[in-house]
Amino acid sequence: MSDDKKEPWLNLLALTTVMLAVCATLATFKGGGHSTRTVLSQSQASDQWAYYQAKGIKGNLYELEALRLKREIALAPKPAVALLEQSLADVERKAAKYDAEKAEIQKEARRFEDAKADAQKHGAAFGLAVIFLQIAILLSSIAALLKQKPVYWLGLAVGAVGIVYFLNGFLLFLPA
Numbered sequence: 001m002s003d004d005k006k007e008p009w010l011n012l013l014a015l016t017t018v019m020l021a022v023c024a025t026l027a028t029f030k031g032g033g034h035s036t037r038t039v040l041s042q043s044q045a046s047d048q049w050a051y052y053q054a055k056g057i058k059g060n061l062y063e064l065e066a067l068r069l070k071r072e073i074a075l076a077p078k079p080a081v082a083l084l085e086q087s088l089a090d091v092e093r094k095a096a097k098y099d100a101e102k103a104e105i106q107k108e109a110r111r112f113e114d115a116k117a118d119a120q121k122h123g124a125a126f127g128l129a130v131i132f133l134q135i136a137i138l139l140s141s142i143a144a145l146l147k148q149k150p151v152y153w154l155g156l157a158v159g160a161v162g163i164v165y166f167l168n169g170f171l172l173f174l175p176a
Contacts, residue, residue, distance in 0.1 A: 010144060013152050017140040020159045024133035027166050031126030034119045034169075041116035048109035052102055059098030066091045121176055125169035132162030 069088040076084055139155030142148070168174045 007147065009149060009152070010147070013140055013144055016156060016159065017137055017144075020133050020136050020140065020162070023163060023166050024130055024137065027126045027129040027133060027162075027169060030169055031123050031130060034123035034126060037119040038116050038123060041112045041119060045109050045112035045116060048105055048112060052105040052109060055098050055102045055105060059095050059102065062091050062095035062098065066095060121172055122169050124176070125165050125172065125174070129162050129165035129169055132158055132165060134162075136162055 066088060069084055069091060073081055073084045073088065136155045136159030139151055139158060143152035143155055164174075
């Protein structure tokens with residue numbers, strides 16, 4: 001049998017290390033989710049901007065057609081003017097429609113960009129949480145091996161910082 005008595009603080013060390021490991025695991029999981037959301041939002045924003053650009057090109061074609069029709073109206077004989085003006089009105093309506101569609105597409109693209117920025121903020125906080133929690137786990141392990149309380153207290157302090165960042169990943173209460 002061993003002459004070494006198990007020091008009571010080692011039980012607390014084991015319990016806090018497990019709690020830190022659980023928080024680190026959850027922070028890794030949540031950070032990964034936000035990372036995925038960042039990539040998806042960026043992709044969706046890029047798709048919307050490409051759609052916006054396509055609508056812009058089509059709208060520009062109608063604007064060019066409107067300019068051409070205006071020149072034709074200026075040079076056309078009187079009997080043809082009414083028909084050309086009707087065509088011009090139709091083309092200008094279509095150009096205005098594309099401008100309105102572009103405004104909606106732009107709003108949607110900006111919404112995806114905002115979602116990406118939000119996901120990046122959450123992901124960064126969870127990333128910092130993982131770093132501090134992993135360091136705390138490392139310090140706790142060293143404290144257990146060396147049976148050094150000061151190293152354990154340092155690990156707890158670092159772990160507390162990690163937990164603050166972990167909570168910040170959900171609530172974003174710390175400035176970026």
